[in-house]
Amino acid sequence: MRYLQELPDADIPHTEMPPRYHTGRLPNSKAGDDKPRLLLMGQPRSGKSSISSVVFHKLPPSETLYLETTTRIKKESMHSFMDFQVWDLPGHVDYFDPSFHVDHIFEEIGALIWVIDAQDEYLEAIMQLNKTILNLQHSYPSINVEVFVHKVDGLSDDYKADTFRDIIQRVTDELSDHGYENAPVSFYQTSIYDHSIFEAFSKVIQKLIPQLPTLEALLDSLCQSCRIEKAYLFDIMSKIYIAADTSPTDGGSYEIASDYIDVVIDVSEIYGWDRTLALEVEEEEIRGESGCNDAESLITMERKGNHYLYLREINKYLALICLMGDDSPAEKKAVIDYNVGVFQTALKQVFPRAEREPPGHHHRYEGVEFGHDEPAAVGVGR
Numbered sequence: 001m002r003y004l005q006e007l008p009d010a011d012i013p014h015t016e017m018p019p020r021y022h023t024g025r026l027p028n029s030k031a032g033d034d035k036p037r038l039l040l041m042g043q044p045r046s047g048k049s050s051i052s053s054v055v056f057h058k059l060p061p062s063e064t065l066y067l068e069t070t071t072r073i074k075k076e077s078m079h080s081f082m083d084f085q086v087w088d089l090p091g092h093v094d095y096f097d098p099s100f101h102v103d104h105i106f107e108e109i110g111a112l113i114w115v116i117d118a119q120d121e122y123l124e125a126i127m128q129l130n131k132t133i134l135n136l137q138h139s140y141p142s143i144n145v146e147v148f149v150h151k152v153d154g155l156s157d158d159y160k161a162d163t164f165r166d167i168i169q170r171v172t173d174e175l176s177d178h179g180y181e182n183a184p185v186s187f188y189q190t191s192i193y194d195h196s197i198f199e200a201f202s203k204v205i206q207k208l209i210p211q212l213p214t215l216e217a218l219l220d221s222l223c224q225s226c227r228i229e230k231a232y233l234f235d236i237m238s239k240i241y242i243a244a245d246t247s248p249t250d251g252g253s254y255e256i257a258s259d260y261i262d263v264v265i266d267v268s269e270i271y272g273w274d275r276t277l278a279l280e281v282e283e284e285e286i287r288g289e290s291g292c293n294d295a296e297s298l299i300t301m302e303r304k305g306n307h308y309l310y311l312r313e314i315n316k317y318l319a320l321i322c323l324m325g326d327d328s329p330a331e332k333k334a335v336i337d338y339n340v341g342v343f344q345t346a347l348k349q350v351f352p353r354a355e356r357e358p359p360g361h362h363h364r365y366e367g368v369e370f371g372h373d374e375p376a377a378v379g380v381g382r
């Protein structure tokens, strides 16, 4: 952790460190099944099933018009950089009815996503949301409540901003009237017709990744050493980004990066190869040695508008996308390649796939050093 903490002897830990990487086990998780659970709740027709179909099944948004009303809890398991479950709860059930086993639903969850239809009358939805928060606050205080002010695509900019403000105000006022100040509630404006739903989901998931600060620090260092404007670490299949560097964004960069992921997915559908075969080989190897196998890597440099884009597949699930400004032209690619390699090595130490590890096998994070712009520092000539 040398460059992160500047401890003189942090390179080689004196004692064996317990594993610090994410096991998926959350503070309120009792089963310890390594699968953080996200609940989708809200009024009937607010858009819950549409959100999970678009984000996790790549359903074209216009086809959600034909989705049927959910009548039972729909559970989806996602297998990706970390395994998690998404539960879509029918909107018409009162979950705090005494006949209902609330523990069964709430005891394992990491985040509750409450969907409010911004195109509809929302007072009832806010009342239900607040009732739920107040009911949960005693038994499960560590649940993050994430409010998606949804379907904002149909609203004018002014009306959208007013509605958003009004909903935040009403929720927080009502909670503080009940003596609950500073409730852990966050708000997002979302729509399935643009990138906003993916961006909001990314932020929800990031809160469940304990190593996020380390990932951000690594990305910050990478950006600094290669003069990258913005770097994202993407989960390729879901287009969720699990971390980004901490520099302020101009809003459009997520969109550019995620469009680029679409291109990669399309191209790999045509030219890609079956990863399941590779998986078996990889698991064999993991039994014998450490770490995940290197992924097939794709490196590319392309001019798009004002930016150069750089993409590299980091492992089977994750890709790094960097947006570069004008002062980091394509000739610097060798330095960037080198540093991204360093980043990849560091990531393996911080974020191995925990469930693939043989028991008792601990990774140690031993510190990494990025190369700098001067060719001498990284041993590459011009």
Ligand SMILES: Nc1nc2c(ncn2[C@@H]2O[C@H](COP(=O)(O)OP(=O)(O)OP(=O)(O)O)[C@@H](O)[C@H]2O)c(=O)[nH]1
Residues within 6 Å of the ligand: 042, 043, 044, 045, 046, 047, 048, 049, 050, 051, 063, 064, 065, 066, 067, 068, 069, 070, 071, 089, 090, 091, 092, 150, 151, 152, 153, 154, 190, 191, 192, 193
């Ligand atoms: N304009 C717009 N419509 C949306 C959006 N998201 C969902 N919808 C529409 O909202 C309607 C209801 O969506 P569902 O996903 O079935 O709603 P639900 O919350 O799962 O409903 P229940 O299953 O009854 O609880 C569908 O016709 C969707 O096409 C959005 O972002 N914008």
